[in-house]
Amino acid sequence: MDPIDSPDPQSFYQYSLKGRLVMARKKTETQSKKEPAVKKTAAAAEEAPAEVKAAVKAAEPAEAAVEAAEPAEPAAPAKKKAPAAKKTAAKKAPAAKKTPAKKAAAKKSAPAEEAPAEAAAPEAPAVENSSAVEEVPTMQAIVPQPRRSVAFIGSECHPFVKTGGLGDVMYALPRVLASLNCDVRVILPRYACIPKKYQDLMVYRGEFYMDLGRTGRSYYVGIMEYVCDGVVYDFIDNEEFFSSGNPYVSLVDDIPKYCFFSKAALAALNYLDWIPDIVHCHDWQAALVPVYLRTLFQDTPVGRARSVLTIHNLRFQGIYNIPTIKYWSGLPDSVFNMGALKVGHEDANMLKGGLAYADRITTVSGTYAQEIQTSEYGETLENHLRYHSGKLRGIVNGIDYGMWNPKTDAAVAVHYDASDAIGKKRENKLALQEELGLVKDEGKFVIGLISRLTNQKGLDLVNAIVPQMMDGNTQIVVLGTGDRQYEDTFRYYEGAYSGMFSACIQYDEARAHRIYAAADALLVPSRFEPCGLTQLNAMHYGTLPIVRETGGLKDTVQPYNVFTGEGNGFTFDRYDAGLLLDAVNRAKTLYFTERERWDEVVLRDMAKDVSWENSAKQYRDLYLELTQW
Ligand code: ADP
Numbered sequence: 001m002d003p004i005d006s007p008d009p010q011s012f013y014q015y016s017l018k019g020r021l022v023m024a025r026k027k028t029e030t031q032s033k034k035e036p037a038v039k040k041t042a043a044a045a046e047e048a049p050a051e052v053k054a055a056v057k058a059a060e061p062a063e064a065a066v067e068a069a070e071p072a073e074p075a076a077p078a079k080k081k082a083p084a085a086k087k088t089a090a091k092k093a094p095a096a097k098k099t100p101a102k103k104a105a106a107k108k109s110a111p112a113e114e115a116p117a118e119a120a121a122p123e124a125p126a127v128e129n130s131s132a133v134e135e136v137p138t139m140q141a142i143v144p145q146p147r148r149s150v151a152f153i154g155s156e157c158h159p160f161v162k163t164g165g166l167g168d169v170m171y172a173l174p175r176v177l178a179s180l181n182c183d184v185r186v187i188l189p190r191y192a193c194i195p196k197k198y199q200d201l202m203v204y205r206g207e208f209y210m211d212l213g214r215t216g217r218s219y220y221v222g223i224m225e226y227v228c229d230g231v232v233y234d235f236i237d238n239e240e241f242f243s244s245g246n247p248y249v250s251l252v253d254d255i256p257k258y259c260f261f262s263k264a265a266l267a268a269l270n271y272l273d274w275i276p277d278i279v280h281c282h283d284w285q286a287a288l289v290p291v292y293l294r295t296l297f298q299d300t301p302v303g304r305a306r307s308v309l310t311i312h313n314l315r316f317q318g319i320y321n322i323p324t325i326k327y328w329s330g331l332p333d334s335v336f337n338m339g340a341l342k343v344g345h346e347d348a349n350m351l352k353g354g355l356a357y358a359d360r361i362t363t364v365s366g367t368y369a370q371e372i373q374t375s376e377y378g379e380t381l382e383n384h385l386r387y388h389s390g391k392l393r394g395i396v397n398g399i400d401y402g403m404w405n406p407k408t409d410a411a412v413a414v415h416y417d418a419s420d421a422i423g424k425k426r427e428n429k430l431a432l433q434e435e436l437g438l439v440k441d442e443g444k445f446v447i448g449l450i451s452r453l454t455n456q457k458g459l460d461l462v463n464a465i466v467p468q469m470m471d472g473n474t475q476i477v478v479l480g481t482g483d484r485q486y487e488d489t490f491r492y493y494e495g496a497y498s499g500m501f502s503a504c505i506q507y508d509e510a511r512a513h514r515i516y517a518a519a520d521a522l523l524v525p526s527r528f529e530p531c532g533l534t535q536l537n538a539m540h541y542g543t544l545p546i547v548r549e550t551g552g553l554k555d556t557v558q559p560y561n562v563f564t565g566e567g568n569g570f571t572f573d574r575y576d577a578g579l580l581l582d583a584v585n586r587a588k589t590l591y592f593t594e595r596e597r598w599d600e601v602v603l604r605d606m607a608k609d610v611s612w613e614n615s616a617k618q619y620r621d622l623y624l625e626l627t628q629w
Pocket residue numbers: 163164165166168450451452479480481506507508509510512531532533534535537
């Protein structure tokens with residue numbers, strides 16, 4: 001079965017990638033293919049020091065989480081199989097172990113490929129006077145930008161593993177950067193939950209052993225590689241850390257996991273002899289990378305790289321008590337101060353440390369970059385962020401037009417583009433109503449909600465106004481998983497408004513696409529939203545967003561103006577259920593009383609540029625700015 005038909009959350013699929021995967025496989029077949037070496041490290045043998053175990057216990061966040069984590073008690077890693085690497089940074093394997101592919105890759109990354117700017121400069125047309133300036137193409141347009149190599153390091157990436165927008169960004173941005181003359185490698189954990197079809201495409205690139213923190217042990221680090229569309233994906237393999245079904249389990253497990261991952265990612269770059277100009281890390285899971293870079297790895301080859309840390313969601317920071325983070329990270333005492341990792345009296349905050357050590361900080365919209373410097377949105381890091389505001393900037397996310405295209409989308413019932421969207425969206429609506437057991441009526445106003453069901457997403461507001469929204473002419477379709485209370489409430493509404501309310505409590509990528517194509521409007525009333533991608537997907541599919549004016553929602557959705565007819569969607573400002581209801585009612589009024597004007601907005605939204613084009617250039621320029629050598 002094509003995974004696109006499958007509701008299995010782990011069945012990720014690709015549209016445009018399908019053909020390319022085959023190509024990639026052909027390419028990699030020429031490389032020496034070893035069986036994926038998932039080395040089972042021997043059974044647990046060494047225990048963490050007693051005080052660290054006590055610290056882990058003391059800081060256990062919630063009983064349920066701890067219970068789940070207990071069997072995988074992190075202080076009991078496997079005994080090393082190979083002699084322990086004495087150096088902190090990974091030792092390279094003996095030269096004989098190098099595969100030919102590895103040598104080629106090392107050559108490819110040589111900085112000699114950069115186009116010397118001075119050499120090209122004389123060819124640029126001279127700008128004689130100011131009136132000519134506008135007609136003359138800019139130097140940037142004429143002179144090819146120098147090539148830069150970038151290692152993306154993060155915890156998820158579509159189509160391998162995705163729980164939210166981070167996975168989309170880790171997929172889309174490297175591909176656009178590759179087209180902008182960047183040499184991009186994406187480093188990810190090789191989770192056991194990555195679908196087999198991708199596991200099968202990975203090629204063994206090598207392995208080494210690495211010490212970790214104060215565990216006194218040496219850990220296996222395997223590197224499995226997959227190349228696609230000019231982007232190299234390197235998966236860090238270690239069964240002990242990455243064998244759970246979901247990337248995120250509980251902090252007790254995740255702290256050691258991402259200490260290991262961050263260190264192993266840098267060690268792998270040294271091992272591969274691929275030294276990037278920029279290391280671009282994402283969220284708290286990779287936030288120790290800039291700290292490692294300036295401490296344990298400073299005097300290793302990768303130490304020359306500059307670092308960028310992107311905040312996708314400030315709510316998650318990786319906080320635990322200092323002894324535990326010291327134990328797993330092995331970072332020197334000097335980083336556990338108030339200017340870097342330390343928070344409060346006894347905790348360490350991995351994201352805070354990364355923000356202190358990164359050469360640049362970005363977040364995923366301009367408004368969120370401002371908001372996080374305030375106490376309302378700063379998640380207790382507002383002072384730290386204000387202190388580092390000189391190196392902070394907001395670059396809004398885009399969406400991948402290959403993955404999100406109603407004209408070619410393999411998941412939707414009926415394809416369409418701007419030329420036939422109005423009629424074809426109605427057909428998609430009927431198909432979705434059929435699929436979900438809703439009353440089949442193209443005249444109903446269908447509101448979609450596709451979201452992680454968490455406190456961030458404004459679901460309290462939605463729940464408060466469902467009865468008022470259900471006026472007999474409105475249908476609501478919810479797709480999401482998350483907190484039990486929200487799941488249960490939506491299930492309740494499905495029962496209460498049978499045939500008019502559908503609660504799909506699941507993660508289903510294909511169904512998400514069908515909802516974007518079929519719905520008239522999409523709700524995104526978030527409490528906070530660093531960027532938000534669902535409103536971008538929706539607009540691109542001609543579905544009008546109803547959003548709260550916060551973060552990236554504010555930056556990407558211009559409110560509809562009844563007087564001028566301008567705008568892309570319906571917005572409200574304060575976090576207030578009444579204001580959300582008002583925005584929904586404004587949308588309904590336009591839909592039911594002035595359909596032609598509604599349809600104009602549909603077409604305008606489909607034409608709106610929500611691609612990565614412009615934002616990827618901003619990242620590329622940031623990399624260039626950081627590497628002016
Ligand atoms: P966040 O990263 O905070 O979850 P975003 O709006 O940035 O929010 O990204 C969410 C991404 O996850 C979008 O691509 C959206 O379509 C997808 N998504 C969210 N929930 C589901 C779900 N239940 N099934 C399928 N896709 C989902």
